[in-house]
Amino acid sequence: MDDYTWKRKVTARRRRVRYERIFVLLLLIVGISYAIWDFTSRTKTPTYAINKIIESITIGDLDTFNKYVDLTPITTRAYDDLTGDMFKNDEQISMNDRILFENFYVLIRPQMCQGAMKVINTKIRTGTWTLPEEILKGRQLGIDFELLLERSLIRNTAITGVENVEHHGGIATADIKIIEENSQTPFTLKVTLENGSKTGLQMAGSDFEILGETWKFPGLTFSLEENSWRLISVDNYKEYLETVTPILQKDINAYIDATAEIVNYYNDVFYDEQTNFIVLQRTSSGVMSDSQRDSIYNYIYNTIIPTLENRQTELNQIEVPNGAKYLASLRAESTATTIQAWKYYAKGISENDAVAFETAETVHKQELIIDQRIEEIIKNSAVARNLPNLP
Secondary structure: OOHHHHHHHHHHHHHHHHHHHHHHHHHHHHHHHHHHHHHHHHOOOHHHHHHHHHHHHHHOOHHHHHHHEOHHHHHHHHHHHHHOOOOOOOOOOOHHHHHHHHHHHHHOHHHHHHHHHHHHHHHHHHOOOOOOHHHHHHHOOOOOHHHHHHHHOHHHEEEEEEEEEEEEOOEEEEEEEEEEOOOOEEEEEEEEEEEOOOOEEEEEEEEEEEOOEEEEEEEEEEEOOOOOEEEEEEOOHHHHHHHHHHHHHHHHHHHHHHHHHHHHHHHHHHHHHHHHHHHHOOOOOOOOOHHHHHHHHHHHHHHHHHHHHHHHHHHHOOOOOHHHHHHHHHHHHHHHHHHHHHHHHHHHHHHOOHHHHHHHHHHHHHHHHHHHHHHHHHHHHHHHHOOOOOO
């Protein structure tokens, strides 16, 4: 082969290799461009954000949930919706007291919202509803957080779908289809999302090594916050409460009526037993005899506890409407807690055990909190019954 032919073949081969390198480089550029396009067009949309929120709730991914949800404005507005008209229908409260209560609720709003955020985060992380005891233990803020949580409907609300996602500039709206599980009431929540991302492109010189050859290429550096769209508001939460609460209240009223005869009968029995119990504890010297302690112990186990158990057995036989399940569960919890307190008290009496007496007192306080919830639900039920049926 002469030199001319050899040089032509070498030149052709170099040209072919060079074209191959250019082709590979173009494929790389196209691949990067597509990845950026897919990243921005698919993952950085309000629809994607909503789907990630739902997924994070389902699988318990708290980090992802907090990337796409701003709980601070959501809980603040929800708290106002939940407490704003709490006393408007209670005629037993004077106008001055109503104003004081409303101002107090505004005053404790930061602590309550902080507690609500912790409850939600704990539910997503662990799958259980746990009260924030360190800031709300024992009704220290003058409000029962457990009861407020129940009234919020959050524990019994399930997401069923997403519709009508629209966005204009940095704001998006969507319809979240939900259902209140106790009453099986469907509803559509209107939500707002905000685009808080910062998107930008920067030109930068980059070196690419392809097939053994270094290429100088003006590359693109793409920057975008991962959590661009965030849910910031549930716009018609108050309407949701106003739609579902009367339905639940109807069930509660029906359950209260169905159990009234049982409750009234055993209230009379408990009153008589309380009178007898007081008589059994009387002493002339202030010190109980052994026989007196035995009598009290036997009275607790043979009379008081069986009466509590019989009352609960009869309540359990009453069909509970779906909307009254919480009230029914509170009554059962109250019975179990009361029996536990009496057992500790009996142990203290029988064995002269100071620790058992202290435990009985602690459990009794827990029972009083539960009973306060029951009384408040029944009171609210009575207030609701007296409201006029306006067209």
